[in-house]
Structures are given as structure tokens and as C-alpha cells.
Amino acid sequence: xxxxxxxxxxxxxxxxxxxxxxxxxxxxxxxxxxxxxxxxxxxxxxxxxxxxxxxxxxxxxxxxxxxxxxxxxxxxxxxxxxxxxxxxxxxxxxxxxxxxxxxxxxxxxxxxxxxxxxxxxxxxxxxxxxxxxxxxxxxxxxxxxxxxxxxxxxxxxxxxxxxxxxxxxxxxxxxxxxxxxxxxxxxxxxxxxxxxxxxxx
Numbered sequence: 001x002x003x004x005x006x007x008x009x010x011x012x013x014x015x016x017x018x019x020x021x022x023x024x025x026x027x028x029x030x031x032x033x034x035x036x037x038x039x040x041x042x043x044x045x046x047x048x049x050x051x052x053x054x055x056x057x058x059x060x061x062x063x064x065x066x067x068x069x070x071x072x073x074x075x076x077x078x079x080x081x082x083x084x085x086x087x088x089x090x091x092x093x094x095x096x097x098x099x100x101x102x103x104x105x106x107x108x109x110x111x112x113x114x115x116x117x118x119x120x121x122x123x124x125x126x127x128x129x130x131x132x133x134x135x136x137x138x139x140x141x142x143x144x145x146x147x148x149x150x151x152x153x154x155x156x157x158x159x160x161x162x163x164x165x166x167x168x169x170x171x172x173x174x175x176x177x178x179x180x181x182x183x184x185x186x187x188x189x190x191x192x193x194x195x196x197x198x199x200x201x
Contacts, residue, residue, distance in 0.1 A: 017055045019051030023052055024055060027052070027059065032168060033170065034167070034170070036170065039173070040106055045110075047114070050118070053118065060166075060167065061166035061167065062126070062168075063129050063130075063166040063169070064129070064170075064171070065168055066131065067133070067134050067171065067173055068096065068107075069096060070132055070133060070135060075094070077129075079092055080128075082119065085116065088119045097111075129166070131158070131159040133152060133159070135155055156168075156170055156172075
């Protein structure tokens with residue numbers, strides 16, 4: 001009877017992940033790093049990515065890489081450690097999520113909801129951490145976009161050093177997610193550049 005009750009409690013505490021078809025097949029692959037490219041500002045991408053993270057968190061430790069300022073890392077740590085959801089929301093709104101000038105789509109309500117989904121997973125006992133990697137303090141000013149991509153790749157890779165046993169799931173703009181050199185006539189500034197994830201092997 002006690003064993004049955006314990007099993008029921010565990011089942012009740014395990015979230016049902018709203019993930020897309022094929023997510024389990026993706027996570028069955030041996031790759032430790034999974035990069036999801038998105039167009040900033042959509043409703044669908046943050047929801048879909050949260051579903052992938054939720055499924056992955058059922059399997060083991062997860063680090064979530066986000067195209068957000070590296071200066072937000074201490075705030076995100078505080079956010080994830082918040083004792084309740086109301087406190088978690090307040091912590092986020094003291095940072096870039098509370099700035100009206102941050103209208104690039106990376107701090108939309110959909111992204112806020114995604115972040116709160118990460119907090120809920122952590123509150124349920126899953127081993128999940130956030131790793132914003134967009135260079136701010138480390139950025140080399142005066143360099144071209146190729147240097148920025150290299151710096152972003154370095155920022156992504158540091159998550160593997162900080163949490164060597166965790167799987168790394170990255171949400172980043174579609175441009176930065178490409179593994180091959182860009183050859184787009186309308187984007188001459190990016191031509192023949194190696195994009196961020198192209199540096200990661």
C-alpha cells in the first residue's frame with residue numbers, strides 16, 4: 001500500500017511535457033549539445049523549446065543556453081533559486097525583462113512564460129540551470145560580426161565547463177544556429193562568415 005502511494009505521488013509530481021512529435025527521437029540521439037534556431041518574437045518557438053527542455057529534464061541534468069546578456073547570469077541564478085513563482089517573476093522584471101527598450105523579441109511575454117516554465121521544472125526537483133551567453137563584458141569592440149559570432153560560440157561552450165555532466169540545450173537566433181558559412185547576397189556583412197555554432201564541434 002505504501003509502495004503504491006509512493007508511486008502515485010511520484011507520477012503526480014512528474015510534469016506532462018507539451019513537446020512536439022519527434023522530441024523523444026531527438027533526445028535519443030547521442031549528441032550532448034542540441035541547438036534550436038528561432039526567429040525572435042514568435043509565440044511558438046519558446047513554447048516548443050520549453051517542451052524539449054522539459055523532456056530532457058526527465059532524463060538527467062540540463063543546462064539551458066540562452067541568447068541573452070551574460071551579465072544576467074547572477075540574476076538568472078537568483079531567479080531559479082526563488083522560493084515561489086511570484087518572487088521569481090519579480091527577480092526577472094528587475095533585469096532586462098523589465099526594460100521597455102528591450103523589444104527585440106528575446107524578452108517577450110512568450111519568453112517570460114518559457115523562463116517561468118524552467119523555474120517550475122527546477123521547483124519540481126529537476127536538475128536544470130540557465131546559461132545566458134550573449135557577450136557584453138567580453139565583447140571586443142571595433143571588431144566585425146565574425147568576432148561576435150566567435151565570442152558567442154565561446155560563451156555557449158563555457159556551459160560545458162561549468163556543468164560537465166549536463167546536456168546543453170541552446171535557444172538562439174536562426175542566423176547564429178547555422179553550422180555552415182553564410183553565402184547570402186542580401187547580407188554582405190555576413191558573407192563567408194563562420195556563424196556561432198559553426199565553431200562548436
